[in-house]
Amino acid sequence: MTDKVNILVIDDEPIVGKRLKPALEKSGYNVDVCETGSEALERIHNKSYDIVVTDVRMDEVDGMEVLSRVTEKSPKTKVIIITGYATIEIAREAIAKGAFDFIAKPFKPNELREIIQKAIDALEEESN
Amino acid sequence: MLDPENTSSENNTAHADDFEYRAQKALKERPRFSIRTRLLLGFLLFFVLNAAAEITSIITLHRLDNKTRFLVVADRYTNEIQQARRYEKNFLLYKSNLQFVFDHVNTAESLMETSSRELEVVLGPKNLETLRAHLNRYKELIQRLDDLHQKGRSASSPETDKIEDELREHGSQMISFAFQLSEKERKTVASMFKYAQFVPFIFLLILLVLVFYTVNFLTKQIHRPLGRLMVLTERIGEGDLTPIMPARKYRDEFTNVNLALNHMMHELKRRQEQMIESHKLRAIGTLTAGIAHELNNPLNNITLTAALLEEDYKDLSDKERLDMVRDLLKEAERSEKIVKNLLDFARESEIKTEHLEIPNLVSETLAIAQNQIKLKGVTVNASFPENLPFIHGDRQQLIQVFLNIILNAVDAMDKGGKLRIWAEYYKSPDYITLLFKDNGHGIPHHVLPSIFDPFYTTKSTGKGTGLGLSVSLGIIEEHGGEISVESEIDRGTTFSIRLPIAKIPAELR
Numbered sequence: 273m274t275d276k277v278n279i280l281v282i283d284d285e286p287i288v289g290k291r292l293k294p295a296l297e298k299s300g301y302n303v304d305v306c307e308t309g310s311e312a313l314e315r316i317h318n319k320s321y322d323i324v325v326t327d328v329r330m331d332e333v334d335g336m337e338v339l340s341r342v343t344e345k346s347p348k349t350k351v352i353i354i355t356g357y358a359t360i361e362i363a364r365e366a367i368a369k370g371a372f373d374f375i376a377k378p379f380k381p382n383e384l385r386e387i388i389q390k391a392i393d394a395l396e397e398e399s400n
Numbered sequence: 401m402l403d404p405e406n407t408s409s410e411n412n413t414a415h416a417d418d419f420e421y422r423a424q425k426a427l428k429e430r431p432r433f434s435i436r437t438r439l440l441l442g443f444l445l446f447f448v449l450n451a452a453a454e455i456t457s458i459i460t461l462h463r464l465d466n467k468t469r470f471l472v473v474a475d476r477y478t479n480e481i482q483q484a485r486r487y488e489k490n491f492l493l494y495k496s497n498l499q500f501v502f503d504h505v506n507t508a509e510s511l512m513e514t515s516s517r518e519l520e521v522v523l524g525p526k527n528l529e530t531l532r533a534h535l536n537r538y539k540e541l542i543q544r545l546d547d548l549h550q551k552g553r554s555a556s557s558p559e560t561d562k563i564e565d566e567l568r569e570h571g572s573q574m575i576s577f578a579f580q581l582s583e584k585e586r587k588t589v590a591s592m593f594k595y596a597q598f599v600p601f602i603f604l605l606i607l608l609v610l611v612f613y614t615v616n617f618l619t620k621q622i623h624r625p626l627g628r629l630m631v632l633t634e635r636i637g638e639g640d641l642t643p644i645m646p647a648r649k650y651r652d653e654f655t656n657v658n659l660a661l662n663h664m665m666h667e668l669k670r671r672q673e674q675m676i677e678s679h680k681l682r683a684i685g686t687l688t689a690g691i692a693h694e695l696n697n698p699l700n701n702i703t704l705t706a707a708l709l710e711e712d713y714k715d716l717s718d719k720e721r722l723d724m725v726r727d728l729l730k731e732a733e734r735s736e737k738i739v740k741n742l743l744d745f746a747r748e749s750e751i752k753t754e755h756l757e758i759p760n761l762v763s764e765t766l767a768i769a770q771n772q773i774k775l776k777g778v779t780v781n782a783s784f785p786e787n788l789p790f791i792h793g794d795r796q797q798l799i800q801v802f803l804n805i806i807l808n809a810v811d812a813m814d815k816g817g818k819l820r821i822w823a824e825y826y827k828s829p830d831y832i833t834l835l836f837k838d839n840g841h842g843i844p845h846h847v848l849p850s851i852f853d854p855f856y857t858t859k860s861t862g863k864g865t866g867l868g869l870s871v872s873l874g875i876i877e878e879h880g881g882e883i884s885v886e887s888e889i890d891r892g893t894t895f896s897i898r899l900p901i902a903k904i905p906a907e908l909r
Contacts, residue, residue: 287701287727291708298712331777356696377700380707 276302277392278319282312282326282338283354292325295381296388309333313341320346323372323391325384327354328362336369343370348398350391352384420666423643427659433650435621442614449610453603460596467589470522473515474582478575480508485571488542491549492564498546505539522585531577538570625654632661638877641665641672672874673751679871680800684746686807690771694738698731705731741768745799755790755902756798758823758834764795765802772807777815780806784823791832792902793879801872805836805895808868812840812893830901831881837894843887851885 279301281292289305296303304321306312309330316324316338324342328335339351350372355362363374372394373387484504490496512519512532520528545563625648632644643662646655709716709724716724745768762782766773773780809819817839824833843851852873869883876883880900887893 285697285701287705287731291701291704295704295708295711329775329777334777356693377696378703379700380703381711382707 276300277323277388277395278302278304278321279323279325279388280304280306280312280315280321282306282309282324282330282335284308284327284330288327288354292381292384296385299385299388301388309335309338312338316342316345321349322395323350323352323388325352325354325388327356328366329356336365339366339369339371348395350395352387352391354379420643420662423645424659424662426646427644427655427662428651430646430649430651430655432652434652435618436653438621438652439618442618445610445614446607449603449607453600456599457596460592460599464589464592464596466518466521467585467592470515470518471582471585471589473511473518474578474585477508477511478578478582480504480511481571481574481578484508484538485575488567488571491545495549498542498549501542502539502546505535505542509535509539523581527581531574534570534574534577538567538574541567541570621652625657629654629657629661636661636665636668641669676797676800676871676875679804679868680746683800683803683807683868684742687742687745687768687772690769690775691738691742693775694771695735698735698738701731702728702735738771741770745796745803751794751797753792753794755792756795757790758788758832758899759784761795761798762802762821762834765799765806768799769803769806769810772810776810776813776817778810778813778817778819780819780821782821785825788823788825788832789830789901791879791899793899794875797875798879801875801897802834802836804868804872805897809836809838809840809893809895812842813838814840825901830903831898832901834897834899835894836897837892839892842889842891843885843893844889845887848885848887852883 277300279296281289281296281303282305283289284307286307289307293303293305304315304319306315309326310333312324312326313333315321321342324338326335326338335353339353342349342351347370351370353362353366353371353374355366355374355376366374372391375384375387481504484501487496487498487500487504491498491501512535516528519531523531541563545560545567548557548560548563628647635642643665644658646658705724705727709721709728713721741764759782762784766780766782806819806821810817813819819836819838821834821836824835825831826833852869873883876897876899882898884896884898885893886896
């Protein structure tokens with residue numbers, strides 16, 4: 273993988289995008305940020321992302337819908353689900369629907385970086 | 401601000417307890433006059449009256465006995481005198497023996513002496529003396545006549561004539577006197593007989609009146625408190641647990657029932673408060689899950705921001721650092737707000753009535769339930785006409801009712817569901833109707849009649865106590881209102897709460 277990894281972060285909490293964007297860019301990724309599910313669907317339509325990090329609970333279009341649209345459009349994209357509250361049900365449902373992994377709020381930037389790194393490893397493995 | 405409120409609500413409870421205490425004391429303080437005593441007195445009165453009747457008739461009989469004895473004596477006496485006079489006449493006409501006159505006069509005299517006491521009782525000492533004087537004089541005159549006769553004086557001498565005149569006078573007087581007396585006594589006896597016949601009727605009449613009165617009195621004494629008890633049980637059934645105050649001057653067996661009822665109502669009130677409180681705790685439990693959920697957002701923002709502030713501290717500009725610190729503060733405040741509404745709701749539990757505005761109550765309730773509403777992804781639309789009148793009631797309890805209905809509605813709806821809350825005000829009668837209409841799953845027709853029953857629940861074990869609506873109904877009824885429900889499967893449910901408006905003008909605030 274020579275190009276920079278493209279990541280889309282979706283969370284209706286503005287601070288999440290505001291903080292994660294510089295933090296992940298510092299780690300060497302290309303980061304786009306949006307605050308609603310519908311905006312995210314538009315972006316996915318126009319650009320292909322390697323990794324999508326999405327909050328699960330959002331008004332109108334929620335994380336599950338984003339997940340299904342992403343897997344539909346580009347099956348190789350890794351989706352990481354952010355849950356407000358870690359429950360087995362949500363994790364099981366997300367994994368069943370094709371999510372790569374999930375992370376529960378509150379989390380530290382490094383925890384997300386680790387999961388993103390795992391996703392990149394998986395992507396590289398698949399392309400080899 | 402909180403302290404004076406707490407103190408006043410404590411005063412309110414203290415006042416209520418005091419009222420209960422005073423009711424119990426007032427019931428106990430009355431002089432005791434039991435139904436047993438009253439019955440005893442009633443029967444004692446019967447006994448006294450009967451005894452009086454008996455004694456009266458005994459006395460009457462005794463007197464009648466005396467009178468008849470007197471009449472017998474008087475008759476025999478009159479008879480003797482009459483006999484004496486007959487012999488006296490024979491003597492005067494045929495000069496027969498005077499000895500027979502003596503015999504009869506003596507018999508009359510001994511009769512008078514042996515029955516002198518009876519005679520004295522009836523005649524009186526003066527009359528008896530007169531009678532005796534007449535008899536003595538008569539005897540004396542006969543004696544003299546006899547003496548003259550013995551001496552051989554001829555009849556119709558002036559001396560004899562004079563004695564004869566006197567004899568005639570005394571004899572007729574004695575007889576007429578005796579006749580008069582026995583006539584008088586006969587009349588008395590006759591009237592006494594009449595009286596003796598009449599008296600039982602009078603007593604019977606008095607007894608009859610007394611029986612009626614006693615029955616009436618006792619019925620009232622038992623019937624009236626029983627009637628009051630019936631009204632009371634209805635009142636208790638409707639949820640009015642005001643203690644009973646004494647209505648009569650005396651304590652009796654019913655007082656004990658009233659005391660027991662007051663105690664029961666006190667216990668019921670306590671249980672009801674406990675039930676409301678325990679259900680409130682349950683609601684708090686439900687809400688806490690939503691809060692835990694919601695708190696994760698600001699916590700996450702704080703964690704991310706703080707972690708990155710630490711990571712890049714040296715590379716960040718002052719402006720960036722300031723922005724991050726401000727975010728931290730803002731998110732901390734947000735966390736505080738999320739918890740605060742629930743804490744307010746959880747803290748106050750003393751019953752305190754005041755003038756309240758429905759729109760304020762609803763928005764306070766929505767603030768408490770907002771996390772749950774957000775979590776479920778439903779929207780709530782509350783709109784009220786302006787200048788709705790005040791209602792009078794307990795803020796915490798009414799919020800509990802609204803919260804319960806809102807949480808039920810949220811539970812019954814899927815993501816994207818809509819709950820509409822509005823109020824209608826009708827001038828006559830003075831009620832505000834508050835409506836909660838959701839477009840959720842609806843309540844099955846066969847379940848509708850049971851939803852206000854205690855411990856009825858359609859939720860799985862551990863998710864609902866089945867007390868929510870029963871407690872809500874209790875609270876609304878205590879506020880003088882009503883709850884009703886309409887529901888259609890898959891179309892939604894509408895709860896209506898009717899509450900009376902406050903009659904007293906709102907206090908100045």
